[in-house]
Amino acid sequence: MFAAPLGLLTYITWVGLGMGDLTAYFTLQREGWAHYFDFGSYTLDVLGNTAVGRHDYLFAFSVPDLLGVQLVLALPFLIALMLRKKPPLVLVAYTLASVITVLGTQQMFGNTGRYLLPVFPLLLAPAAALSRLKWPSLAVFFGTAAIASGWYAHYVIFELGIP
Structure with a gap:
């Protein structure tokens, strides 16, 4: 439980030390990505x-x-x-x-x-x-989900141009 956040804290510290400001990671998130x-x-x-x-x-x-x-x-x-x-x-x-x-x-x-x-x-x-559905229903459900997923992947990459 205590070890889990160590990777994140280490990364935030590394970015902060590299930029000369311990809050640099959060500054980048807010000002560079508008993510806060x-x-x-x-x-x-x-x-x-x-x-x-x-x-x-x-x-x-x-x-x-x-x-x-x-x-x-x-x-x-x-x-x-x-x-x-x-x-x-x-x-x-x-x-x-x-x-x-x-x-x-x-x-x-x-x-x-x-x-x-x-x-x-x-x-x-x-x-x-x-899990209670029979195979034909599952095939229709997952087939539809796969087609919708493929359409959306195409839309995001080729229409929006967002990686």
Whole structure:
């Protein structure tokens, strides 16, 4: 438990010593990438703007942002389904802390799904439901997911040009 954050702390210190300022990592995140914890202000701005069809906020990309909004709207349901499975408290804490961190941070909103990928406990209940499906249904589900995933990968790389 104590060793886990040592890699991050070492990296932050290394960047700070290399730049001559121990807060250099956080300065880079804020000023270079516009990526910092803002207590959800940016998330609320994106949700409000997307709801009325406007895209005049920082890092506005209509398709990825719409997908991000759909994911954010699904989060309460996924959290409720996860809690119904009664997972260990450590998984609940990890999930809620991760969701709060992602939604409370100013970032490219279209990356919300990518930042939530490590929050696997949200998918425990849907995975249990999928386990009850027969092979033909699973083939349709995963085939559709693969096609949608491939389309989105193409869109991000070739349409948006964002690596």
